[in-house]
Amino acid sequence: MSEEKVGVYICHCGTNIAKVVDVEDVAVWAGNQPNVAVSRDYKFMCSSLGQELIEQDIKEKGLTRVVVASCSPHMHEKTFRTACERGGLNPFLFEMANIREHDSWITEDNEAATQKAKALTNAAIERVVHHQPLELIPVEINPNTLIVGGGIAGITAALELADAGHHVYVVEREPSIGGHMAQLDKTFPTLDCSACILTPKMVDVGQHDNITLLTWSEVEELDGYLGNFSVTVRKKARYVDEEHCTGCGICIEKCPIRVVDDVFEVGMGKRKAIYRPFPQAVPKYPVLDPEHCTYFLRGKCKACQLFCPTEPNSIDFEQEDEILKLEVGNIILATGYDLFDVSKIPQYGYGKLPNVFTSLEFERMVNAAGPTDGKIVLRDGKSLPGSVVIVHCVGSRDENYHKYCSKVCCMYSLKFAHLIHERLPDADVYNCYIDMRTPGKGYEEFYHRLLEEDTHFIRGKVAEVTDAARTKEEEGKLIVQVEDTLIGRQRRVPVDMVILSPAMEARYDSKEVTQLFKMGCDFDGFFIERHPKLDPVATMTEGVFIAGACQGPKDVPDSVAQGAAAAARVAGLISRGTVMMEPVRAHINEEECSGCRICNNLCPYNAIIFHEDRGVSEVITALCQGCGTCVAACPSGIITGAHFTNNQVLSEIEGILWDVRPAKVPV
């Protein structure tokens, strides 16, 4: 038996615990366990009086270990550790038994609950005896921040941090920042022109002294931890020298090759082989697309180089990808969303029936700077539609695809109806919806405005879009088959144009991104926040934050709010300068290491290195995150996982089974 003097405190938590667990009985029983010097029960251990009780006992009774049996350690471990510290005890000589969330709240059986409370308390007593005093590890925060994604959420976060005086790297996969918002025409419900409110912010990002903008770039590797991440970024070859290019655009003008732009114009428009996705792109330098460039394909042309007016010439066919290493303290992921692939629902006819459009295609079409100069026309490029159906919930609120509500579609579908009324006053516009969801400031009012604009609303999920006419008036039309649930009848609506409003979904590569940044995503692929209500922009990985639609479907105001919130969180860490980290880390006893290297490949953080000269492995404390996988794997048992040592866990197992253990027989 050890010499330790353990103080045990059983909390009533008002009646939360005491109503089910016989706390007095547990306290008396605990008092009779080996090593226990003091055992008490108290109404609220987390109250200042409860905490003082612990402090006093440490000072007066010379306690060397403390156990509190109360709620979850995620709730109050920190509270009691601090109380121990105030009493003069190392905070890690404390252990908590969770007899509320794991016991009194899950059963009404008093006897079983009391028995379980004893087991959990005893486990803590037997474990705490083996605790070692530990010190928190101070970590300095590098004041630079990496923001991945240059949509509106990333732009907002970047400007907030840069304006606060901190350096920011913005890494964007596309040639320009702006994201999906740059593709939109108007924004609901105020109908501000999207570009008019976005482009000034894009320009600010491009010109800010504190922002290094890396477009046409992707993060390839991430090492390190909160405060000290090291990021490898691939800056793809643009074949344009950014230092000398003035962005005059003559090369674009002279390029003879026109290709369909599948990215920015979503296939609705064309671009050159050397191009800028849109006129207001930031940065202004064009990108050369070697897959379509005549010089790259056939070794001839070079029109862009020939006409480039800068000295020296800015077109550089020899340019190669550049690998950059960035050192940052925090990371904000604002990687945005993809749209649901509507061709997965064949009965809606997209791809087969030319006049079925997606919302983003329509968005480009109504945009004054878009491929049709803002004219609403059918696929032939000239005929005006006399009637349009807008189909809500395509791939969202659908058991077969995404169960969730995509949140923004009702509002933009209403916006589309308004824009059609505005440009084609004689056109009939139908909205086929399941439920009209318009929560938000000014949103419901916008819906009412549309009700007065003579839009036809059909409450029902569209079954099919077809060109198979049954009557004369259906001939040459798209027929939308839908049950109007308000009148209880099937309807066939013959129209000229159909717009599908697809679900916002997680980026196709969100799983890989979460693996790269060592955080989690949910079943739908959206990044998981630390707490859905109270911590929406932090992740389970310290130093990695999320903002915007990468966390779930969001409109512009919500994305902006999250971008700013994530920036505030990062700014808080930067201004603290140093944060204290839990000392739960692995350590290899080099004297006993056999050099088998089993642990080397298990570490997800590459924190274990092998010293060839001495034939032993070593854990780099700064990189270790304390998962303990190596500890469990070491065949010699000589890796110690601080605060989760083999001795501590094995004693806990013995303690938790106090009432069922077989009697010990000497060997």
Place this chain on the structure above:
Amino acid sequence: MSEKFEPVIVGFLCNWCSYRAADLAGTARIKYAPNMRPIRVMCSGRVDPQFVLKALREGADGVLIAGCHPGECHYVNGNIKALRRYILLKKMLKQLGIEDERVQLVWASASEGIVLAEKVNKMTEEIRALGPLNWSEKVLGGNGRHIVPVLDEV
């Protein structure tokens, strides 16, 4: 005390998902079998097979290992390493004559209090049907003394 056999299950819950799932089950007042006694580990990858053996030897009738869903591990893929060990361990336990249901693995994310609670209920019933493990009978063949090494020798 009723006549019914109440199994004791030791649960190894990872700090980030499953322990929080158990917290959530409590906070949501989901009622489930109090037979599982949780031990918190930082990651399911920390669950050394000897912990499981130790628990069975020390009187537990079953062991539940709970971790984050594949792809959601806080430590990238510790849960996958737990799964690898679990599969090997199960093979060994089978050779010792220990029934399949006694050692189980579940993925429960921090939002899946109900998943964890249902798993504990199901496992409790399965083990109740099997009866006590009785390690000294089953594994040591009941021929002689049950040798429990004292901790320092482990």
